[in-house]
Amino acid sequence: MSQRETTLTEFIIREQRRFPQATGGFTGLLNYIRLACKRISFVVGRGALGGATGTAGTANVQGETQMKLDVLANEIFVRTNEYGGHLAAMASEEMDAPYVIPDPELRGRYLLVFDPLDGSSNIDVNVSVGSIFSVLKCPEGVTQPTAADFLQPGSRQLCAGYAIYGPTTMLVLTLGNGVHGFTLDRGFGEFILTHENMRIPVDTREFAINTSNERFWEPPVKRYVEECVAGRNGPRGADFNMRWIASMVAEVHRILIRGGLFMYPKDTKDPSKPGRLRLMYEANPMAMIVEQAGGAASTGRERIMDVVPTDLHQRVPVILGSRNEVERIERYHRESDQGLDQPYTSPLFRERSLFTQ
Ligand code: AHG
Ligand code: MN
Ligand code: MN
Numbered sequence: 001m002s003q004r005e006t007t008l009t010e011f012i013i014r015e016q017r018r019f020p021q022a023t024g025g026f027t028g029l030l031n032y033i034r035l036a037c038k039r040i041s042f043v044v045g046r047g048a049l050g051g052a053t054g055t056a057g058t059a060n061v062q063g064e065t066q067m068k069l070d071v072l073a074n075e076i077f078v079r080t081n082e083y084g085g086h087l088a089a090m091a092s093e094e095m096d097a098p099y100v101i102p103d104p105e106l107r108g109r110y111l112l113v114f115d116p117l118d119g120s121s122n123i124d125v126n127v128s129v130g131s132i133f134s135v136l137k138c139p140e141g142v143t144q145p146t147a148a149d150f151l152q153p154g155s156r157q158l159c160a161g162y163a164i165y166g167p168t169t170m171l172v173l174t175l176g177n178g179v180h181g182f183t184l185d186r187g188f189g190e191f192i193l194t195h196e197n198m199r200i201p202v203d204t205r206e207f208a209i210n211t212s213n214e215r216f217w218e219p220p221v222k223r224y225v226e227e228c229v230a231g232r233n234g235p236r237g238a239d240f241n242m243r244w245i246a247s248m249v250a251e252v253h254r255i256l257i258r259g260g261l262f263m264y265p266k267d268t269k270d271p272s273k274p275g276r277l278r279l280m281y282e283a284n285p286m287a288m289i290v291e292q293a294g295g296a297a298s299t300g301r302e303r304i305m306d307v308v309p310t311d312l313h314q315r316v317p318v319i320l321g322s323r324n325e326v327e328r329i330e331r332y333h334r335e336s337d338q339g340l341d342q343p344y345t346s347p348l349f350r351e352r353s354l355f356t357q
Helices: 008-016 025-050 068-081 120-125 211-216 219-229 248-258 279-292 323-337
Strands: 055-059 065-067 087-092 110-118 129-137 159-165 169-174 179-185 190-195 206-208 241-243 261-264 296-298 318-321
Touching (some): 008 025, 025 068, 025 159, 025 169, 068 120, 068 129, 087 279, 110 120, 129 248, 159 248, 159 279, 206 248, 248 318, 261 323, 279 296, 279 318, 296 323
Parallel strands (some): 206 241
Antiparallel strands (some): 129 159, 159 169, 169 179
16 A cells, blocks of 8 residues: 555654653644644635735834734634633734733643744735744743743744745644644645655855845844855855845745755844844744754854843844854854954955964
8 A cells, every 4th residue: 555645633643652741732732723824824825815915004013014914814823722722821923912811721831922924025915925933831830921931042942833825835843853844735624744854954055135234234244245245256166146035934944945044134224123033933933943954043143042032022133044154154253253354355364264274
């Protein structure tokens, strides 16, 4: 008999069996997250037919204009996950404060953090968007969680994943044992394991950054991009390719498939914001996925998952993807902070110079 395909449900049950003490609560939670992503996929896929394109006319806690689908996707995530009995509270990009499960009887042991719709500026132009999520343990003894209970470093995430709503809908998941991709079979409505054990190549010749911010970048980022753009006659001795989709989910997905580097670095555009992306529901889940796939995720100065959060909606610089390139940019940050890179165009700082062995 030919081998049967593995559904996401079967995969989660298989993972659960690795932990004999597991109660099945976590498995149940993942089933609700999966259902939320399927619902959002359906709404996103209907586009203008569902009347959900355009802006909602409101702003979220970060002052960003909300799209109708930002609000709707948030609603779907909350409503789908609140009755399962697995969660104590949820926090999202689109909610100022955590949503505590109203019925104390239905409060569970986990906290869910999510970006219900990432890349939402792309919705009206029909380019890939996604949902990002992360699961944390509710601290022992806490029955009425507050924002402070969510402020755990990314290294404490139990699971992270995203759904990408592109030409196909995929759910990409890590439970701390590699990264696995599932494609939604729209025929019978289940995610099927299609990309087992996704790995990010350690080297790449492709980078992604919004170059319209170049004048605000710090020297190490300017240095890195200049060297890439200089191509085969520059210090890297190779031509590089560039991409920018303005949808982190789509950028990370591309990197998981064929390698690459993604950066939304620290810049001086608005000194009150040390980056564009949010730590809790964008950077941390993606960092866990990227590390689990053999890549690296850094602020440029520290591992993203080591950052101790101080605010639910705090922003953080993000540099992630193929390990050797991320480590190179970390080195450029160190050299810059020690004043060793001025001017970084000097021949002394070229590859194989006396400063870089
Ligand atoms: P969101 O739609 O959840 O606000 O996130 C968009 C993020 C991210 O997906 C993307 O990498 C970045 O913002 C794009 O920012 P720019 O428009 O500044 O390029
Ligand atoms: Mn986002
Ligand atoms: Mn969003």
